[in-house]
Amino acid sequence: MILAAACAPAHRGARGAGDAGTLVGVYRATIEDAGKRRHAKLSLWAMRPDRLHAELLAPVGGVRLVLDAGGDAACIVDVPRATAFAGGSGPEALAPVVGVRVSIAEAVAALLDGTSPPGLTVLREGEPGLLPATLRIDDGARSVRMERLRLERREGSTAELGTGTPPAGIAVRPLEDLSLDADEE
Numbered sequence: 096m097i098l099a100a101a102c103a104p105a106h107r108g109a110r111g112a113g114d115a116g117t118l119v120g121v122y123r124a125t126i127e128d129a130g131k132r133r134h135a136k137l138s139l140w141a142m143r144p145d146r147l148h149a150e151l152l153a154p155v156g157g158v159r160l161v162l163d164a165g166g167d168a169a170c171i172v173d174v175p176r177a178t179a180f181a182g183g184s185g186p187e188a189l190a191p192v193v194g195v196r197v198s199i200a201e202a203v204a205a206l207l208d209g210t211s212p213p214g215l216t217v218l219r220e221g222e223p224g225l226l227p228a229t230l231r232i233d234d235g236a237r238s239v240r241m242e243r244l245r246l247e248r249r250e251g252s253t254a255e256l257g258t259g260t261p262p263a264g265i266a267v268r269p270l271e272d273l274s275l276d277a278d279e280e
Contacts, residue, residue, distance in 0.1 A: 116248040116249050116250050116251065117140060117248070117249045117250075117251060117252065117253050117256065118140070118226070118246060118247075118248060119138050119139065119140050119246070119247050119248075119249050120138065120139045120140075120226040120227075120243050120245075120246055120247075121136070121137070121138050121139075121243070121244045121245050121246075121247060122136070122137050122138075122139055122241040122242060122243050122244060123135075123136055123241070123242050123244055124136070124137055124239065124240065124241045124242075125239070125240045125241075126193070126194050126237070126238070126239050127237065127238045127240075128194050128236065128237040129236065129237075135151055135152070136151075136152045136154075136244075137149050137150060137151050137152060137241075138150045138152065138247070139206075139226065139241075140226075140253070140256055140257075141202075141203045141206045141207055141226065141257075142203070142253065142256075142257060143203060143204075143207060144200055144203065144204075145164070145165055145166065145167075145184060145198075145199050145200040145203055145257075146164070146165035146166075146203065146253075146256065146257025146258075147162065147163070147164045147165065147199050147202060147203055147206075147257055148161075148162065148163050148164075148256040148257055149161070149162045150162075151192070157174070158174050159173075159174060159175065160172065160173060160174065160192065160275075161174065162188075162189075162192065163256065163257060163258060163259055163260070164184050164188060164199040164257065164259045165184070165199070165256075165257035165258050165259050166184075166257075166258065166259060167183060167184050167259075168181070168182075168183065168184060168258070168259025168260065169181070169182055169183060169184045169188035169199055169259050169270060170259050170260060170261045170270075171188070171191075171192065171270065171273055172261070172262065172265070173273075177265045177266065178265060178266045178267075178268060179261035179262060179265055179266065179267045179268070180267075180268050180269065180270045180272060180273040181259070181261050181267055181268075181269070181270055182269055182270025182271065183270070184198060184199035184200065184259065185198045185199075186198050186201075187270060187271065188270060189202060191273045191274065191275055192275060193232075193239050194237045194239065195215060195232055195234045195237055195238075195239060196234070197212050197215060197232065198212070205217045205219065205230065205232060206219075206226065206227060206230060207223070207224055207225070207226070207227075208223055208224070209223070209227075209230075214234060215232055215233065215234050216231075216232070216233040216234075217230070217231070217232050218230070218231040218233075219231075221243075226243065226246070227241070227243065228242075228243050229241065229242050229243065
């Protein structure tokens with residue numbers, strides 16, 4: 096499905112003086128591929144140049160997938176399987192979950208600035224540098240559309256987001272082993 100979310104756990108520690116917390120966007124996402132349309136809800140955080148954290152929310156609550164990437168590393172955690180898939184931050188990191196081949200850095204540039212990666216079309220609404228109100232990425236055959244439902248402040252800092260580090264205590268496999276086809280609704 097869509098941009099999943101956090102390999103590194105989001106710690107909900109106490110706020111420091113002046114710490115307003117982490118700003119996260121909650122989105123409804125739609126993926127269209129070969130006439131099929133899938134919907135998902137996700138929470139998303141991004142920071143230039145290549146830090147991204149997203150959590151794919153299950154229809155009945157809870158987190159289904161977590162994507163955390165930054166510094167040339169990406170990790171996707173399949174929460175129900177308690178398995179992390181770790182690898183590089185190139186197009187292979189997002190293709191299994193989004194359906195379009197775009198690197199983490201290109202995804203962050205599209206999210207925050209509306210920059211189109213080579214071979215793709217990006218349509219973005221919202222203030223530059225901030226999470227978009229809407230975003231659409233097309234590659235001809237497939238498209239991903241995100242509509243922001245709300246912005247939320249979450250306790251804690253961004254220090255543990257966007258690292259690409261698998262969480263401790265769960266199985267870790269190569270990112271190329273990730274296959275969501277059988278799991279998708």
